[in-house]
Amino acid sequence: MKSARVNERKISSLHVLVICLSLTMTIGAWLYSKQQVDLQIQSRFEISRDRTISLIEDRMSRYEDALWSGVAHVDALDGTVTAAGWKTFASSLNIEEKYPGVNGIGLIQFVERQNLQTYLAARKSEGRNFSVFPEHDLEFLLPITFIEPENVNAAAVGLDVAHEANRRAGLLASRDTGSAQITGPIFLVQDSGHTPGFLFYTPYYSGEAPTSLAERRDRFAGVIYAPFVVRELVEGLLSKDLRDVRFSLRDGDQQIYNEHNLDEPLHDDDPLFADTVELDMYGRIWTVDVRTNLAFRAQNHFDQPNLILAGGLVIEILVISMLIMLSRSNRQAHVYAQKLTKELRAKTEHLEKANSEIEQFVYVASHDLKTPVRGIGFLADVIEEDLEEIIGPLAEHTAIKSQIDMIRDRVSRMNDLTKGIMAFSRVGHSDREMETRLSVRKLIEDCVADFEVNPNQVQYNSDVEEIYCDSHNFRRVMENLIGNAFKYHPNSRSASVHISIESREGHLVVTVKDNGNGIIPEFHEKIFDVFQTLRKESEPESTGIGLAIVKKAIQRHGFDIWIKSSEGNGAEFTFYWPRTKKQDEVKLENAA
Numbered sequence: 001m002k003s004a005r006v007n008e009r010k011i012s013s014l015h016v017l018v019i020c021l022s023l024t025m026t027i028g029a030w031l032y033s034k035q036q037v038d039l040q041i042q043s044r045f046e047i048s049r050d051r052t053i054s055l056i057e058d059r060m061s062r063y064e065d066a067l068w069s070g071v072a073h074v075d076a077l078d079g080t081v082t083a084a085g086w087k088t089f090a091s092s093l094n095i096e097e098k099y100p101g102v103n104g105i106g107l108i109q110f111v112e113r114q115n116l117q118t119y120l121a122a123r124k125s126e127g128r129n130f131s132v133f134p135e136h137d138l139e140f141l142l143p144i145t146f147i148e149p150e151n152v153n154a155a156a157v158g159l160d161v162a163h164e165a166n167r168r169a170g171l172l173a174s175r176d177t178g179s180a181q182i183t184g185p186i187f188l189v190q191d192s193g194h195t196p197g198f199l200f201y202t203p204y205y206s207g208e209a210p211t212s213l214a215e216r217r218d219r220f221a222g223v224i225y226a227p228f229v230v231r232e233l234v235e236g237l238l239s240k241d242l243r244d245v246r247f248s249l250r251d252g253d254q255q256i257y258n259e260h261n262l263d264e265p266l267h268d269d270d271p272l273f274a275d276t277v278e279l280d281m282y283g284r285i286w287t288v289d290v291r292t293n294l295a296f297r298a299q300n301h302f303d304q305p306n307l308i309l310a311g312g313l314v315i316e317i318l319v320i321s322m323l324i325m326l327s328r329s330n331r332q333a334h335v336y337a338q339k340l341t342k343e344l345r346a347k348t349e350h351l352e353k354a355n356s357e358i359e360q361f362v363y364v365a366s367h368d369l370k371t372p373v374r375g376i377g378f379l380a381d382v383i384e385e386d387l388e389e390i391i392g393p394l395a396e397h398t399a400i401k402s403q404i405d406m407i408r409d410r411v412s413r414m415n416d417l418t419k420g421i422m423a424f425s426r427v428g429h430s431d432r433e434m435e436t437r438l439s440v441r442k443l444i445e446d447c448v449a450d451f452e453v454n455p456n457q458v459q460y461n462s463d464v465e466e467i468y469c470d471s472h473n474f475r476r477v478m479e480n481l482i483g484n485a486f487k488y489h490p491n492s493r494s495a496s497v498h499i500s501i502e503s504r505e506g507h508l509v510v511t512v513k514d515n516g517n518g519i520i521p522e523f524h525e526k527i528f529d530v531f532q533t534l535r536k537e538s539e540p541e542s543t544g545i546g547l548a549i550v551k552k553a554i555q556r557h558g559f560d561i562w563i564k565s566s567e568g569n570g571a572e573f574t575f576y577w578p579r580t581k582k583q584d585e586v587k588l589e590n591a592a
Helices: 002-076 083-093 113-125 165-177 213-219 230-235 294-299 304-339 342-368 372-391 398-426 440-450 471-487 546-555 581-591
Strands: 105-109 144-148 196-205 220-229 245-251 254-258 274-281 284-292 458-462 497-504 507-514 561-565 571-578
Touching: 002 083, 002 105, 002 196, 002 220, 002 245, 002 274, 002 284, 002 294, 002 304, 083 105, 083 144, 144 220, 165 196, 165 213, 165 220, 196 213, 196 230, 196 254, 213 220, 220 230, 230 254, 304 372, 304 398, 372 398, 440 458, 440 471, 471 497, 471 507, 471 546, 471 571, 546 561, 546 571
Parallel strands: 458 497
Antiparallel strands: 105 144, 105 220, 196 220, 245 254, 245 284, 274 284, 497 507, 507 571, 561 571
16 A cells, blocks of 8 residues: 555656656747747847948948048139139039038138138128128137038028137147047037037148148148038938837937937837947047837737747646546556455556556657657647648748748757757766777768768878877867868858867877858857857758867866957867876876
8 A cells, every 4th residue: 555655656756747847848949939039139120220320420421521522622722712613512512412411511711810801801802791700719710611502501601610619629629630520519500490410520721731730730721511410410311210220319418319209109118129339420429329119129029939838838738637637547546456355456466567557658658759849840730731721732821831840940959959968968978988099090081971071171180190098079079170160161162171180298289270251259268158059040050069069078188179260260279188098197187
């Protein structure tokens, strides 16, 4: 009686274990799928963010080119520019079409106060009713002499930009550096909306091009400039209706543009993604705050993870129901056996044996066939069959077919992960690993055959002919490194691998160098972690365990592996390996 109760408790514990493992696999598949979806959405946000930043930088660069063309125009005329000549030049730029967002293009001249009357006389001789304003006490003036189109910028003609700190500071910085500069936030006199703006300057000088700060100040003649209203500048970049992100701009502590207003039609109170980028913008630091909006949220909603979770839970319910029925059947069998007479005990034992066999069969079926991984694959087949009965062949419904194929792909990947984990856990647990010898030449020949490449693609030079210590794991390390070089090369036929094995101070220095795409430095450590992969969408699937196996096999001998690589320049892996088993034991004792 006591033995029967113990056995019953064991069965119950086993059932619980099966359910827990199955549920863990289901949740794991759901989390993995959700993580992949989240990574895709994040990548889309980063693309939208980078496109927005690139548009701002590119547009400002084009404006700078237009201003430098104005400098070239002034230099070609030896600094003698007339109102009619400037109007002709500005018309040739076709500002409204080619440079949307700019309010105009003008010329500001440097006038020392003692030369002011001469300057005004020159303007009067052009037939212009011209005056310089406002008054200030500085020894020099910086009046706006020309600006086109003049009809929309008439309020700025004659404005002395030296009167105000931001306008003056940006201009003098442009003078002293000889480069394009922008001002801090200002309000343009011609902007009736009184919204934040700025001025964009490029300097020009009299005589030969100056080469020092003193020469630049001495020969400074003026600047070509463009006034901007930030709101109009952004509208000229890309319509908000064509963007799925919103952004704001700050210059220092002052906000100069904002799309995060609550009254925005697509404003998202809790954006999926947000990021802040600092731009070095011609002497000023602009802070761009980029956030997703409701349109982005609507375009990036996927049900795939929820479908996987729902399918796994359905299988869980079926498994639990079956185990409950089995447990109930076991209890009834034990009660019935206890009521049997002594003469029927033999039959009872036979029945218990049969019941035990049935239970074992059910466990195997539950473990091997009803786990969520295979269950999800089965569910995908059922869904595909049902959908074909309802809507016809799925070849005509590519979106649904793609989702079902994706489920099958994830099932296959999880199986690969399981195999990889087993291989990872077996590293270092085979007695023969430390005893067999391995020919270096034979290893290279085997790799060439296994990876089906041209022998000329794998070159090597070695100080030793055979590997004596842990040759099994050495082969595993080399196969992983060589295999990766061909697997992830954009063109495996042009891939090449060079292997160097050098005997040095009691150990081997092994280098494996390829000519692939390379790995950026910030991922040099991460690639050796379990389940980490830098695979792109166009590259073969990867479990992310191969390099983890490599590192574990090397570290169990007290050594480590290093990578030297940059994007587009291939990768070079270097590691140490014990020369002999005795040297390996000494190394491990010293490490201990």
